[in-house]
Amino acid sequence: MSGFEATAGRGDPNPIGYNRESGHRPHTAEHAAAGGVASKRIVVGYGFWIFLLSDIIMFSAFFATYAVLVGQTAGGPNGRELFDLRNTGIETACLLLSSFACGLASIGAQAHRGSWFYGAMAATFILGAAFIGLEVQEFVGLVARGAGPTRSAFLSAFFTLVGCHGLHVTAGLLWLLTMMAQVFAKGYRADILRRVLCFGLFWHFLDIVWVALFSMVYLMGATI
């Protein structure tokens, strides 16, 4: 084991995901030959993290568009008149609790505990679906009041930004169902567990984007 540590120390001090703790565990030949390269789980997580960061950059472009256009209401309603903070509060609670449930589900999957995993995933789905339901209700209400995306540049930017997040959550819900089906059909295989890990990262990431959304769009819009 000491030989392994020495070779790992001489080269790149920070090979992707190199884990000093796991360096003390017994290694397979395949693992040692790679010279301290990280486990596939860590590399997959890193790759998915890069994707999430690119998604964050896309969202930041929409945020910048919204921030530039927030004052351009073309004589129409502004955020203070349109936003219902009670609704936003309930949406926030739904998404935060669903993020928590998703964390429990990923622990349940790693512990190979079926009832725990399926129960937490079902809770994640119900809370996420409630979030989407509330958002669709809000959008329908806005369009019915004549404040649809065609009313002003402000509302175009608003619907693009919030709708893009809503589409991400909808895609996440479909992915969630796929993961439940895959664990049910294929069991707790290493590759399936890696997909569950990526799904968890995606779902927590959506909650981070929502934090920026409710703070910058709804709360600031309602105060300024």
Add this chain to the structure above:
Amino acid sequence: MSHSEQERDRRPGYERLDGHEAVEGIGSYLIGLGLATLLTIVSFFVARTTLVWQPSIPVALAVLAIAQMGVHLVFFLHITTGPDNVNNVMALAFGVLIVLLLITGSLWIMAHMNQNMMPMDQIMQMQR
């Protein structure tokens, strides 16, 4: 269990969690949930309150939002300063740089263009 399966299960990252590790994991999520709930409630309170100086509210909201994103990153996404996380943190730092450039750059440039632009009623008159 076949020999290759045993090998695979011993590789780091594939160990099945035992009860103690699972409880530890839940504890981390509970701390995250508590802190995130607290910050969310403070945000909603600050947005509606009349107790503080009004122009400071957007700054307070931005600070609270960034704090909450940090809580989510640490307790939910498990971005840490550990040795197996150096690359994740470096990628995050680069992402944050691009996001800051995009948002502040857009706002800065567009504010200047607004300033240099002829008022809309004058443009309308020229088009007549």
